[in-house]
Amino acid sequence: MSVKKFIRERFFPHIWCQGCGHGIVLNAMLRALSALGISKNEIVVVSGIGCSARISGYVDFHTLHTLHGRALAFATGVKMSLPGLNVIVPMGDGDALAIGGNHFIHAARRNIDMTAIVMNNRIYGMTGGQFSPLTGYGMKATTAPYKNIDHDFDIAELSRAAGASYVARTTTYHVQQLTEMIKEAILHDGFSVVEVLSQCPTNFGRRNKMGGAVEMMESYKSLTTPIGSKAKQENPALIERGVFVQRELPEYCSEYNAIIEKLKKGTEK
């Protein structure tokens, strides 16, 4: 399957470090889109600021590279105007849940049809390794040099509580699952969240003595388990992978359109 047609080769090489997980996410996203057979003109990619957000520049879709944390708000304006297009929002963990946390929960609450791919590398990578809301207690970062005393979010639980109608989690190690989840998320009618654990060997792994990219990816294999597995019961520290939420809820653009249609009938009478 060729995904090269989706790439803006003119703008390569990309800015990501060797071993970064984000390229794997990009690859999975393009494979998902290729498998779905959606034409390039029907895809909008909106991103904020950060390493992950640079994805928008590299792909030959309608791409909107916006402000830190605000991608979902821009995307809401685009989607409400062009509900027929597929809107994908690749986000970093800080972008989505620190500066953009409010926009994230409200986009989920509206259940507006778009796909947020949260590339969770647990760090602000582009700016050199400051802690994010996903860094986790006890970890180290340039702004938590002794240890981090901030606790992290559970993105899946947060998304569920906020009203997202599709929520899934996997890692860059589980590339087949990742591709399948992105496909499902794009097909899902409503706000979908795919959290991807994505390694940052340069600014998270190195500082927290996790080894290089290979070791970090291996840890994604050993430290995660399918949702509801026996292993999870035996070892609650394992991180669950899989689809947490998949429910049918009224979608925002459709609901708005229904109001317009109702008003039209009212004025015809």
Add this chain to the structure above:
Amino acid sequence: MSRMRFVFSGSGGQGVITAAIILSEAAVLYENLIAVQAQAYGPEARGGATRSDVIIDDQEILFPKVTQPNFLVCLTQEAYHKFSPIVRPGGTILSDTRFVTIHKKSDARQIQLPLYETIMNEIKKPIVLNICMLGAVVALTQIVQQDSILNVLERRIPHEFIEMNKKALDLGIAMGESQRM
């Protein structure tokens, strides 16, 4: 015509602002006059002192606030205390007998009408107190035709409430007429 400056005052929920808007709208839309209406906003949705200014003229009105009204309406004691000192000498203060006890000393003509009592006896709905008051104002000032007020009411108010409002307006007009000099 000489410029008329009104201040309508009372407490939030009494409809004094609505009455002010209806009066000025009638002047502008049906009598080809110039009017501006402004109101003081507080943080409360209900209660608190409410004030709305209306200026009506046949000439352009630039400064839209009223500093010295020719005609002051007070539907609460608080409003009366607060605003009766600003009325123009020779102006008129209209207040409700139930809600306001008037000071004897004033350079204005003071008119007290049993607006609330009449409404409660005849219609039994306090919500139309403001329209009754407006009837009295129109009768006392002759600033606009009654029909102009009716036209505005018919446009603004749901059909089923028109009769009640018309009745309140007529009651107010009758009370106002009785006090005309």
Add this chain to the structure above:
Amino acid sequence: MTQNIKFIQGNEVCVEAALYAGLTFYAGYPITPSTEIAEHLAIRLPLISGTFIQMEDEIASICAIIGASLTGNKVMTATSGPGFSLMQEGLGYAIMAEIPCVIVNVQRGGPSTGLPTNVSQSDVFQAQWGTHGDHAIIAMTASSHQDLFEITVDAFNMAETYRTPVILLLDEVIGHMRERVFIPEPGELPLVERLKTAFKEGVDYHPYLPREDGRLPMSDFGGIHRFNVTGLVHDMWGFPSNNPTIAKGLMHHLIDKINNNVHEIARYKEYHMDDASIILVSYGCSARSARHVVENRRKRGEKLGLIELQTLWPFPMHVIRNRCANARYILVVEQNMGQLVHLVKMNVARPDKVFLCNRIDGVFISPTDIRNVLRVIQGRGV
């Protein structure tokens, strides 16, 4: 009664004019004293198949209208001081990415939450310099409902002409006051529609390559051309660039397209200026009181004149320079600690002859306030 005459609040006039100008998308967050704009558009926009959306805050509101504008909508948001502060980030983005939008700020007392229900004109400088970085902006205001209608339509037209955000700097007095407005028939006021590229699908299209006249014929986002939009310094493809030549060229383009057209953008009114020796300069609600004084003094034979500015940014310095050259005194009337007065001083030969008449207590400046300052200037005592 004709249907075209309405007796409505300034905020509602803004709504009527925006719809007249072709508004199809509004996103906002409620805030006094601008909320009536959102409330009326919540009713009106769905009726014309337009979009109204109440966002989670003002940051999201401006981002949403930018996204919607890119796809080809005429867009607007409305707010007041605290919300306008939050919008500064998005405002800069719209300037950089050249996205037409109209941002209404119905000014109230500040700083911070300030005086939510009282009048002020203290966001004049924020309108120009609120967002970071070198840039040019268009900001407009009006003092009567009829002017407000036309200026609002102008604001939409300028946003389209220059592909830039335009700020409508209203105030609590104008926003909440009701007076008569005549709604023109469709076609009576000229409307500027978006300039779009003639390039067909499949051509190597440069979204950020301006024409020779500085205008940018852009393809609607999500349409036949796929391109990138960013808030970073970018090249003609819309791609991020650190190239100094590209950075310099872009900065000049963004600033020159507005500042070089100040003569076209400047809107102002003059009253009794031909032989005026004392000139009042004012704008927005304050101009009503200023004109009240000028008209009354003229009846007494005093040579007072008024320049009412409707375009505040880019500052129409040529108007002040040319029209105030022979003034004995210039009195700037505004509801702040003195903002526009600095710009007037910068553009006259004798800044020591420029005085300020202001109020900062949330009370609408009255003709009496202005008369009191005039007494002092004219040497008639305090």
